[in-house]
Amino acid sequence: xxxxxxxxxxxxxxxxxxxxxxxxxxxxxxxxxxxxxxxxxxxxxxxxxxxxxxxxxxxxxxxxxxxxxxxxxxxxxxxxxxxxxxxxxxxxxxxxxxxxxxxxxxxxxxxxxxxxxxxxxxxxxxxxxxxxxxxxxxxxxxxxxxxxxxxxxxxxxxxxxxxxxxxxxxxxxxxxxxx
Numbered sequence: 001x002x003x004x005x006x007x008x009x010x011x012x013x014x015x016x017x018x019x020x021x022x023x024x025x026x027x028x029x030x031x032x033x034x035x036x037x038x039x040x041x042x043x044x045x046x047x048x049x050x051x052x053x054x055x056x057x058x059x060x061x062x063x064x065x066x067x068x069x070x071x072x073x074x075x076x077x078x079x080x081x082x083x084x085x086x087x088x089x090x091x092x093x094x095x096x097x098x099x100x101x102x103x104x105x106x107x108x109x110x111x112x113x114x115x116x117x118x119x120x121x122x123x124x125x126x127x128x129x130x131x132x133x134x135x136x137x138x139x140x141x142x143x144x145x146x147x148x149x150x151x152x153x154x155x156x157x158x159x160x161x162x163x164x165x166x167x168x169x170x171x172x173x174x175x176x177x178x179x
Contacts, residue, residue, distance in 0.1 A: 002080055004115055006122040009075035009087060014065055016084040017077065020105045022058035026050070028144040032162065032170055043160070045141070045172075056142045059165035064089055064103060076122050078106070078115050085110050088119040090126065098134040099127040104146070116149060128178050135178055141170040150174045 009017070028049050035042040064073060078086040086106035094100050101123055106115050124135060137155055139146040155174035164171035 002110065002113060002115070004085070004118060005079045005082075006076055006119060007079065009077040009084075013077050013084040013087075017075075017087050017105070018062060018065055020086065020107050022062065022103075022105050024056055024111075024143065024145060025053045026056055026142055026144040027053050030141040030144075030147060030170075030172065032141065032160070045157075045160070047144075054142070056140065057167070059140055059167050059169050059171075073102075074126065076119060076126065078119055080110070086115050086119060088116075088123050090123050092130070092132070095134075095136070097132050098136055099123065099132050101135060101137045112145070116146075117153060120149075120153060124176075124178055133178050135176045137174045137176070138164075138171055139174075140165065141172050147172070 028047055030045045031048045033042075033044045033046070065075075074090040074092070076088050076090070077084045086104070088101060089103040091100040091102055101120065104116050104119060120135075120137070127135060135155075136158070137150050139150070141160075151174075153176065155176045157172065158175040159173040161171045161173075162168075
């Protein structure tokens, strides 16, 4: 992993963070199967390899990087040689003593080098300092790189919402107990 510094995001960082492409490519997805029967509902997710890599757009507008968005969230930035190259957005107060990690973005040429993992671990440290006991990570079912990272960091699948994003992508939720 490159030598990075992680610190709270400054207003001067916002233009650099907005320039980071938030879309990604994936070769796998988690496909959902739902079977409704009398007195029961069965939902299964299974990993599907796609016939070719697919470009996936970010599921929400980037207004969380606006001044209003900064007032309702905590943003931590990753810096490389003093330049912002990624961030994580932490939301509080949605669930008692739990942080909600809703957005992570890393500059494309620096992806898959551990920066996103370092940002999540820094979010854990911030959460523990502020009295939180659990972290929830949200992502699209198409975000296979993110799914792999979440399980590698010890997160466990804890739910889904198939009407969460405006683009109708399925949101998956993963939780992690903070110590």
